[in-house]
Amino acid sequence: MDQDERLLHASSFGAAAVEYAEHRPDYAQAAVRWALEPAPGPRVLDLGAGTGKLTATLVALGAEVIAVEPDPAMLAELRRSLPAARALPGSAEVIPLPDASVDAVLAGNAMHWFDMAVAGPEIARVLAPGGVLAGLWNVMDDRVEWVAGLARVGGSAAVGPRDTPAGWRAETADMHLPKAGEAARFGSPEQVEFPHGQLRTADSLVATLATRAGVLVMPDREREAALDRIRAFLASEPESARGEFTLPMLTGVLRVRRL
Template sequence: MDADERLLHASSFGTAAVAYAEHRPDYARAAVRWALDPAPGPRVLDLGAGTGKSTAVLAARAARGADVVAVEPDPEMLARLRRSLPAVRALPGSAEAIPLPDGSVDAVVAGNAMHWFDMAVAGPEIARVLAPGGVLAGLWNVMDDGVDRVAGLAGVAGGAVVGPRDTPAAWRAETAGMHLPRSGGAARFGSAGRAGFPHGQRRTADSLVATLATRAGLLVMPEHEREAALGRIRAFLAGRPETERGESTLPLLTAVLRTRRL
C-alpha cells in the first residue's frame, strides 16, 4: 500500500465511528498485561485510540495505578471516545505529532493502529514521549483461521475484509519488523517480542456482518462492490450452523508486538 492509499484507508474510520464503537472487539486482558509488563512506570499513552476500544481496557487498570491518556487524530472517533470514557484525558493528535511533553509516558500502546503510522516520523516522536526503558506495543485482533468456519469466512470475505494482518500467519509475516521504529532519533529501540492470546467476540450473523463492514477495505470500496461483498458474507453465515441463528463466539487472538526504548 503506497502512502496515498494508506492515508485514504486510515482516514476512513470517522464515517463509521458509531458502528466502530458498537461492533469492533476489545482486546484480551492477558495481552495488555503482557504488553505493559516491562514498562518502568504506570503512565500509558493509547496512540491512535479510535473510539476507545484499547483505552477502555487500559483504563480498567486504573485501580492498580495506571494513568492513561488517549490521542486520536479523527474528530468523530475522538468525540465518541470522550463520550464513552469521560474520565480519560483524550487529546487530538497523531503518532507523527504527539501532544505530550518529552519523557512523559512509560508505555505507548496502539490498538489496531500501528500499521497506519508513518514510522519514519512517528518513531522519533514515540521515542521522544517515552521515558528511558519505556515500552512500545501494538495490539491487533486477528481471526483464528485454524478454526474451519473462520477459514471459510476469510475465504469468502476476500482481501478487502480480511487483510494482511487479520489472520495469525499473515500478521506474523506483515509485522516482521516493518511496523516498529529501528531508531527514534537519538534514542534506540530493542528487538521486538511477539505473543498471541486467545480472545473471542460474541456475534450474531447480523452483528458479525456489521463488524466486518467497519474494515477500512470496505469503507473505501464503491457502494455496489461493498454490498456485493457483504452479501457473500451474509450468504456464507446463513449456511453455517453456528451463525444461522442466535449468537456464537468468533474465535480471535489478540496478537502483540512489543519493543522497548533503550
C-alpha cells in the first residue's frame, strides 16, 4: 500500500464512527495484561485510540489511561462512551504529551497506520525508561474451517492480511519498530497470541466487517455486493445461520521494551 492509499484507508473510519463503536470487538484482557507486564508504572497512552475499544479495557484493568486519536468523529464517540477518560486530539506522529510521561504506549488495531519513521522517535520521546510499546490486533482464527471459508468469501478488503493468525505474524514481524541507534534503544520484539471470542449474529458480523477500511473505501455497489456475499455465506453455514454464535478470534500482541 503506497502512502496515498494508506492515508485514504486510515482516514476512512470517521464516517463510520458510530458503527465502529457499536460493532468492533474489544481486546482479550489477558493480552492487554501481557502487553503491560514489563511496564514500570500504571501510566498508559492508548495511541490511535479510535472509539475507545482498548481504552475501555485499560480502564477496567486499573490503568491510568490517556487516549489520543486524530479523527474528530472517532474521538467524539470515545468521549461519549467513556466520559471520565482523558482523551486528546493528536496522532502517533505528533503526540501531545511531555517527554517520559507514560510507562506504556499501546495501540489497538492502529499501529499499521502509523508512519513509524516519524512516530517511532515520538513514541520513544514520551516513554519513560523501561517503558513498553505494544500493538494489539484482533484476528479471526482461520484454523476453524468455517472461519477460513468466511475469509475466502469476504476477500482481502473485509478480511485482510493481518486478520488471520499466520498473516498477522508475517505482517507484524516486518513492522518497523524503534531500533537501537534511533531516538532510544529498544529490546527485541515479541509476538504472542491470546484466545478471544466475540458473541455475534450474522447481521452483527456483517456490520463489523462493514467497518473495515478496505470495505469503507469501496464504491457503494462493490461494497454492497461484497457484503451480500458474506451474508449468503453466513446463512449457509450451520455455525452462523441460527441466531447467536461465538466468532473464534485471537488477540495478537507485538511488544517491545524501551531499555
